[in-house]
Amino acid sequence: MSPLPLVASDLDRTLIYSSAALAIAGPDERAPRLLCVEVYEHKPLSYVTEDAARLLTELKSAAVFVPTTTRTRAQYRRVRLPGPPSRFAICANGGHLLVDGASDQDWARAVAARIAAECAPLEEVTAHLRATADPRWLRKERTAEDLFAYLVVERDALPEQWVKELAAWAGPRGWTVSLQGRKVYAVPKPLTKSAAVREIARRTGATLTLAAGDSLLDADLLLAADAAWRPGHGELAEAGWLAPNTEALAERGVVAGEEILRRFLARAAR
Ligand SMILES: [Mg+2]
Structure with missing residues (x-):
């Protein structure tokens, strides 16, 4: 059986959105229904659309889905994404590779040593x-x-x-x-999401890697993937950042997250 594709996605402003980042367009009565996926200090903080929640659940059976975030482990643990828990996650911009929720110590040590030597x-x-x-x-x-x-x-x-x-x-x-x-x-600089994604691809034997992200810290992640998407908002969009393997979507705000999941799923199920 061939290995499942690897899908490495940034979280904030790529898949999940705070109320300030939702950018809901059009009349309120047609706004997408939202699911809260993060509570912080007893208040709702981050959302996905209901359709995005369904797509993500579907994606998790068609691919190895890896949340790939600059958040610290504690910040990441607050995010409760729909569907079964991910086996792998990347936190601290690649500084921590979580396997079943626990940080891989060898990985963390290797990253720290490289940073100490180069920065x-x-x-x-x-x-x-x-x-x-x-x-x-x-x-x-x-x-x-x-x-x-x-x-x-x-x-x-x-x-x-x-x-x-x-x-x-x-x-x-x-x-x-x-x-x-x-x-x-x-x-x-050596603290990158792409290095951690490569390590997970090595461990799972994945031969296809898909990625999405919205900020400069995601650029290396997008470039390292076989195919990638970025939303119509964010630091990369504002800079007009483009790459041959990366599709720049027109959607902005929370609906961009939904569209990214649709693209992941279409490509992973091919
Ligand atoms: Mg982001």
């Missing part, structure tokens, strides 16, 4: 962020899994130039900068 330490980056971020637009400063840092910002007040300067500072130090909604991420 400026996290402390240097957080010190720089602290020294240059302006309290007028900075809301929170966080590190994730001792691997990378992110800021929560007031997007309207955040100067574009500051992000550019941060990226120029971070690049030679082996770090990448990504702006996603209200968050500015600084992530070590």
Whole structure:
């Protein structure tokens, strides 16, 4: 029997959407019905459409579905996707490869060693962020899994130039900068979703890999796949990012998540 295709999908603003990211168009009475898939501090936080929930459940029997996220493990565990639990998941942008919910220690060690060898330490980056971020637009400063840092910002007040300067500072130090909604991420370059996906493909023997994502941190994931999709919104769409293997969808917001699942399913079932 040939191995199932591997489907590696980003979560936030690709498959699941906060109310601020739903971008529901048209009259309210025709809005898609939504299913809440994440509760945070007793309040609903993330949604998929009801049709997306059905498609995802179907996809999980046609493919090895791998949630592939920059979220920390704790943030990921709050997300309760429809269908049976995934055997594999990728958290912390590739820093943690979960197998049946537990982080693969060998993988985590190998990633940490590579980062230590190739990148400026996290402390240097957080010190720089602290020294240059302006309290007028900075809301929170966080590190994730001792691997990378992110800021929560007031997007309207955040100067574009500051992000550019941060990226120029971070690049030679082996770090990448990504702006996603209200968050500015600084992530070590070797910390990639694609490396973790390749490892899972090796373990499952998958010969076809499909992917989807909306942000700069997903670009390597999309490029590493045999076929990929990106929504009509997000950092990649805004940058006009295109690749020969990646279809740029017109759909924006939560319906883009539904369309991505439709494309995954059509391709995986071929
Ligand atoms: Mg995303």
